[in-house]
Amino acid sequence: MSNVKLTLISHHLCPYVQRAAIALTEKGVPFTRRYVHLAAKPDWFLAISPLGKVPLLIVKQDGGTDIVLFESAVICEYLEETQPGARLHPTDPLTRARHRGWIEFGSSILSDLWGFETAKDSENYEAKRNALIDKFGRVEAELGDGPFFAGSAFSLVDAVFAPIFRYFDVFDTIAPTGAFDALPRVTAWRKALAARQSVREAVTHDYADRLKTFLKNHDAWLLKATA
Template structure:
């Protein structure tokens, strides 16, 4: 089955970045369409039951246009249907373990959302501590290899790379202390930042857009920088 792929995206969305990274790791051609989530077009709302990105529109000769939503579902579909480097372990138990860590990455993003949008110092500190605790768990799970599970890049790496990207800007603003005592996490972060698929998952304007997002939310994070 041959299919054309169209990824409906938003320039800042970390969940979109997962799908972009997976597609690039597989070397799959796709069309990316960025939308404004504050002014969602009608055609997008018809495609996305949850009104969220990413949505992968798969067009085939036999089924026509099918819209897949939820980033992990999209990544699994890419893994199951596209040739190229395997992004999931072959062993069923290891694969399930990787899926669990992908969900853990989503939980980290939940805390990150609170960290970057809150105006309240107490809430900010609660989220900072929650992130530190979660990354401490990640530290224990990591080995001494460059990626999450060894020398091979996986979907877990695709999930965590967009998380670390936030801290490229946060580190310019203030010292959060989240990775201070986590040498394996720091090494993993540095390795992921070098990956071409990770680097090209966002546009050159990403840092400016993220900073503007913080300004719009009157984020406490910016007050720490001041």
């Protein structure tokens, strides 16, 4: 696979793109990024994205043929199966299956996060906040001594949750959400992931400003909340 060239089609805020970028960096795989505006999707993008979503991974093979992979889980599994570098999935089948389950749980958190950040009134805001607290509580019960999900080894589960926690790095500068107040293990995990180089480099330097602009454009209740 040494001659394969990889291009990650990205959006500046997409947490699923961040998963793939983190996995690529953890694997030590060189890649390029190309950003698209999802509010005005270009024709070339729609032609190669069956779902009209990011991320896409364009795999340029030795003969010059481009193969396009879509869906972050598929991309990360492909990288794990084909690229050298640190393993991001456990070797034991049962443990690996459990990790895949928690990856899906992370995706369910992202669904609640969308409702939380786009809530336009206090009722919906509080409902989604409480849903998030409940789900993070389930994660708290699963964590060990850390620093990562499975202990000392960084995994794809970490790559999934790092973008989730990044949202709150920005939210916390606007209004306290209280999402992690009673969750010491999740809080420690969040801190460890924020310090990881692959996590820091998964977004551009203006990520926070872009997210705040998104909140303003959606008239988010979070901007009006004080507690």
